[in-house]
Amino acid sequence: MNNETIWSGWKLAKPTKMATDGQETRRYQRTMGQYKSLLATLETLDNLVPGALNGQHGLAFPDEAITGVFEELHRTASPKALKIAHNLLVKGLERGHAKLKWHVTIPSPLVTVTRKPPTVTTHSFSELHPWDDLVEAHEAMPNSKGFNGDALHKWLTGRWLFQLIREGALMNRHGLEQIPDAFERGITFFPGSGFLTLEECIQSSNKEDKDEKDEGEEKDGETSADDSSSTSTLVPSIEKEQRFRYRRLFLSPVSQLLLLNTYQAIGKAWPRTASKSIVPVEQCLMFYVKNIADDAPPASFSALLSMAKTSAALEMSPLLTHYASKADISLSLRPSSWQRLLQRKVLTATSVKTDDDEVYLDFQAPNQTRTTVSDQLKQLRQLQRCFSASLVGQTGRHEATNNIEAFLVVSNNNGAMVTLLAKWCQKLMQKGGRVKSKLVARSAATYLSTIARPLVAHSQEFGDIQSASADEWQALYDNVLNSAKSPGMRAKMQNRLSDFHHFLVDTLALPNIDFEYIGGTKQRVDVNIITPAEFHRAMTLIEKSDQPARFRTMQKLALILGYRLGLRRSESASLLIRDIAYLPDHDEVQGEVIIRANQYRRGKSYSATRRLPLWLLMPEERKSLIQWTQQRRGEATTQAVEKQLLFCRSGSGYLLLDDKELFRPIQTALKTVSGDDSLRYHHLRHSFVTFTLLRLLEQAPGELLPRAWILDDNRNVAMPNADADISALAGLAPQGRPSRKRLWQLALWAGHASPDETLSSYTHLLDWALGQALRERFNPMLSIDTQFALLNLPSKTALSSWRNRCGLKGQTQASELLQYLKDDWQNYLAADLFEKEWHSYQAPTHNPLDNPLEAAFDWPEATTIYQSMRLVEQQEICDVPFVDAIHQAARRFVLDPEQLHLLIENGEALMQRKTRRSNQQFSREDNRNDRLRRVASKSIYMPELRRCMAPPIKPPVLREAGQFFHRLLDWHQSQPVIAEESLITLRKHMQRSIGHIVLPDAKAINRVRELLRPLRCFQHVYLVVEVEATAKEKRIKQHWSKATDIPHKRINLMPTPTPSGRTRHWYGNANLKITRGNYKDTQQPLWEAVRFAAFMAILVLGLDK
Incomplete structure (x- = not known):
């Protein structure tokens, strides 16, 4: 075939011979062979779809043709040639779809993932000999008699640090550098274990966060009577802990004894230099190692950590070794979340904001002005001059608002986006931001400067703002976010764009945007979970609310799907009826939920498509989900029932619910029952992954997920299959048998491409799992000499007297010894920030989900009324008596029969109205003769009725x-x-x-x-x-x-x-x-x-x- 007839979009050029030497000849022969092989593949496709090779417009590629070509390629090509040919076809089809309007299903490209080197190699294994000597010398409990003063302090802390890395509790430099601060804060105990809390301050890239915090602290008359009840809903302690990320360092019994010995010898102060600065961890550790090493000590701190990792890889599970070696995976729960899990209590000072956030500002949205980008940026600078550095406090807010109003009145050159930004700033100063009900001028100016310039620049080619679709808005925001110069700036811009678009939704009724999936860099992990007790409290709160039964059912099911299956917010909202796979009247077929892309959402990645087994993950709630699915099928009046939404208003099977109807009540319930105002629907997903991982890792039921954690307030088990081996139920290796497939199975359920994302962002109790493993492995029987070395007693005679008082004889296990040392820890305990703020949960006297002012819930949906009228007319065509038809329709759509009868009478009167020229006012004349056939048809979507106009x-x-x-x-x-x-x-x-x-x-x-x-x-x-x-x-x-x-x-x-x-x-x-x-x-x-x-x-x- 002539090379000129090959469409350029395939990116397949015939090689040319550049020289006559032997090396060039061999290169030419190789590339020509590859070219002929790729050309043969394209010719195979062209034989099935004529015109594909030369790039004809508007081709339709049958799925059978695409499948046949790729299957043949995978069957005959070598691995390297397969990747090249496969990706050539994929990219060419993508270009054809974009440029030539091809209708084609495009497979995913092949990606080569570099294999990670093994933890234990021949070289690293050979380094274990000096490591074993160090461990042996350390476990002999050398004495510190030759040291005093600063040297003694470094030796004692170095000994404790060596025990930590020897156990495998902490083997990364970043975590070890946080040890001194955790040491000085003290230890925390709960039944069965003790831990230190490592804290890392997160340098916020959001300058406006600081502005809002400063704003909340200002006392110069800024809070008026109108907003005195709308102060920050977060407890100050929670505000503080949100600026840190945490890692709990659970200590084995031996580590606890060494830590207590160190505390008793030097107090809670970490060793200091002459200039009062903290002695680095590396210096303390290497000082101790050099003093116990018989031969040459490890050359460096990094070499010592490398030895420790190799040793731990041979003794611990790969997952726990990986966790202890990395600083940025599986962040621990915040202190408040950890206490909620342990104590099942709520915070007293937290008040949950439950009022509707909608704001209506009466202004005329402008038309898109046909001006240049430079003109609009000039207008934007004039808008920013409405804020001055002197505009602070209450006076400044009013002055800035008036300046903006004057700017809008005087100038006739403002484009739509500049005008909307100006109105948004007014709203921020009148209705508020994230912290207070009203923002000062300085904070509003910061909000504006974050997004205004790129938003105005990219909006010039946007078109009509009022008629733009959700995809067009999302594309605009993608362009704005792509202008960010750093991940921190991108996160700040995304927050402000979310606030701005929420304002547009409330004032102009624009479509909602899911900001969670706007493309870009990975954001900081939001660490939080919902406990099983809180999950059941939220279910009860929703059930007892005064909302209509339909909304209560949908909210409970969405809550269940998020908590039991880990569904994302958009995945829950866009579920279709066909995505709930089950066989009616066949309980032995337990069913599953299929997560896949549809017309309402595109998958976050190819791995987001998955199947979730109901019988394994939510056996108790399975029946409720199937009953709702059957009810939704019964509501449909057309054959396309499977393509309708699972969660929707009655009669509106193709319209997504608003947030205030589905997710906002769920989040309000979660905040109320936990006392944590930072909880979101996405934290249900974090909870699913966190608890499921513990259950997959435990050797026996209840080993890593204690029974006390999974009980509700009535002491009933609140987790599915609590006493079963879910690994075996899922078809994996039974508990007690190691298998890395458990992590891949969890990643598959969560919709992740690999366990990396699952571990890094969604699991928050691996610290607890590692602590439990260390407690079992490092709880030896201690000899009298070892006990004397660990306990701060003056002589062995004193040790014998103390043991006799405790009733101890012979060798004693380390954990048993700790039980008699509880009083010795009193001076070294960490402070509890929330000690006075916890109380037992009590159901609220006023249900925050009750909203008597929301009249929208009191009326049927417009499409529900239409569908009920259509069903009545369909029944009449089938010779069903009118009264019976009304009762059947009312029962299906949950309406009052008398109310439906009245609506039908009103509709019939309206449809008979005529204009002054005797024309039908609401009915189309050309459809009247064909009306009965259209009404009776199950394939026509929404035709005109005799008693109602067509939607x-x-x-x-x-x-x-x-x-x-x-x-x-x-x-x-x-x-x-x-x-x-x-x-x-x-x-x-x-x-x-x-x-x-x-x-x-x-x-x-x-x-x-x-x-x-x-x-x-x-x-x-x-x-x-x-x-x-x-x-x-x-x-x-x-x-x-x-x-x-x-x-x-x-x-x-x-x-x-x-x-x-x-x-x-x-x-x-x-x-x-x-x-x-x-x-x-x-x-x-x-x-x-x-x-x-x-x-x-x-x-x-x-x-x-």
């Missing part, structure tokens, strides 16, 4: 219509008179197909516009005025602008279509257009949403007469 077809428009419907009902509840006047005016004059409302006068126009205010669409109108040919444009625009408050640029004049060419009034006849774009566009999604929402609101409120 919008496009899911985003339907979602917006549902939001508008509830806002109209809420508005009617708060302002019934104004709402009814506006709705009735719209009902009289609206038309079926276009956003063209012929209104008699300015009062009627203003009444209809009032309806758009609660919908946050007040500015999305045009006024098209029919005028005489001789009319004065400026005078007429002034009249209508003054009468309706619509700006001149949104008032358009057109000649009157009347035969006489004259109008009744000099100012013409005005028609109102409701649109986000140009009112001449054929597609008007805003009007479709407003029309359907208004129709359903009129139907529900009975305003049909």
Whole structure:
């Protein structure tokens, strides 16, 4: 085949011979052979899909063809040639999909992962001989008689440090460097073990965090009466501990005895130099090693650690050796989280904020101004000058707000993004940020400077802000985040973008964005878990709330899926009915949950696709999930039931739930039952991985996951298969038999590509597992000489007297000896930051999930009403009596039969309404003869009914219509008179197909516009005025602008279509257009949403007469 006919997107160029020498000839022969092999693969694909080789546009590749080509390639090619050919095909198909609009399923590329070298090699094993000599000398318990003063202090601390690395408790330099501070803080005990807490201060890259903290500490009259109840919800101790990351160093009995001996000899002060600085750990350790070594000691601190790692690899499990050798994996729980797990108590000072975070600011969202980037950046600099260094405290906040208001009023050159940023800053100073209810000007300016410049620059090509989809917003934010110069700056920008977009969602009803999966660098691990007792408390709190039964059920199931299966937030929200795999009426087939990409979410990676066994991970809750799935199947009226969402409003199977309906109540419940205001839904996933890993590692049930940890408040076991060997149940090696497959199985369940991510970010109790292993391995029988060396007693006679008082005889185990030394630790205990802040959990007297002001929950969903009416008409077509049809539909959609009967009557009256010209006002004439067939069909999505107009077809428009419907009902509840006047005016004059409302006068126009205010669409109108040919444009625009408050640029004049060419009034006849774009566009999604929402609101409120 001619090389010129090969499409350039395949990136396959025919090699050329550059010279005539032997080396070049051999290179040419090799590359030519490779070229022919790759070309043959492409020709095989071209035979199955003609035109693929030369790059024809719009090709459709059958899955069978793609599968056949790749399977043949994998069957015949060598490993190296396979990788080259496989990735050539993958990348070429990707380019074809992007550039030539190919429809093709593209496999994942092949990636070569470099194999890590083994821990124990021939060279490292040969170094164990001097190590064994050191260990033998150390275990002989040499005395320190030859040392005093600073040398004695270094020798004693060095001896204890050597015991730590000899055991394998801590074998990384970074962790050892944190030992002196932990030593001086003291030891903490709980039944069965003791530990030191290593703390590392995390240098926050978020300057605004400090600003907010300073803001919270200012006392100069900044907190007013309005926000006195909205102070920080975090206990000061929790605020402090969130600035650190922790690692608990659990001590074996021998390490505890050596530590006590060191404390009694030198106190809690780590050895110091002459300048009062801390003596480095390395210096103390090497000083001790040099004094006990018979031969040449290890050359360096690194060599000593290398020996310790090799020895531990031969004695401990690979996982625990890996954990002790690394500083950045499996971070330990924060002190408050650890205490919650041990004591099952909550913090007293924590108040959980449960009110709705929605903020409505009445302003007109601007159109995208056609200006250059430099012009908008200039306007941004003017906005930033509204904040001054002198603007601090209450006065500064008001002054900055007024400056911004003046900036918006005076300037006519602001683009949409600059205007929205300005309004966001106003909201921050009026409603607040993350710490206080109101931010000072300095903090608001910091928020603005973090994201404003790249956001304004990238938004110039963004298009219409109101009509942009979630994917378009996410792409914009991706571009903004890619401008970050460091991981810390990226994290700060992502936080501010999340705040900004939340503001846009609340004020402009824009689509939600899942910021957790906006691409980029890995963020700092948020360490927290939910205990089994807290999980059951949250379930009870949700069950006893006053929410509708449907929402309670969905929230409980989402909570279960996060805690039992470790589902991500987006995975829970986007589950489809088909993703719950089970066989009805066959309990022996336990079923599973399938996590995979769909139209609502793309997987975080290829490994996110997985199957989770219900019978193993959630056997008790399995029945509830299947019952809900069966209920959802029964709600569907079309054949495409399997593609509908598992969690949705009734009748809205294709619309995702809002956060406030699904995840926000769950998070409120978790915060309430734990007292920890930092808990999020994602911590359910951390809990699943943490507890499941302990269960996979333990040799017997209850060994690593104590029974006391898995009990609820009623002392019932709150974990599934608590007494079973889940390794054996999962088809892995039984407990007691080593197997690395357990880690891979856990990573598979968590949706990770390898155990690296699982261990580094999601497991938080490996410190406890290592401590339990050390307690078993280093608990020897101690001779009298060893006891004398470890105990701080003046003579062996004193030792004998003390042993007689304790009733000890002969050799004694180290753990037994520690039981009689409890009183000796009193001066060396670490302080408990939360000692006075814990109390037993009591269910709140007022359930924070009860929200009587949320009227949206009190009304059926608009699509639910439609689907119930459709089911009634379907039953009527099947000759079911009308009354029976109403009861069947009411039972399926959980409605009151009398209420449904009234809705049907109202709908029938509305659909019979006609215009002044006797045209149907809501019904399409061309569909009336075909209506029965469409209603009865199970393949047509949502046709027009005899008693209800058809909902919008496009899911985003339907979602917006549902939001508008509830806002109209809420508005009617708060302002019934104004709402009814506006709705009735719209009902009289609206038309079926276009956003063209012929209104008699300015009062009627203003009444209809009032309806758009609660919908946050007040500015999305045009006024098209029919005028005489001789009319004065400026005078007429002034009249209508003054009468309706619509700006001149949104008032358009057109000649009157009347035969006489004259109008009744000099100012013409005005028609109102409701649109986000140009009112001449054929597609008007805003009007479709407003029309359907208004129709359903009129139907529900009975305003049909």
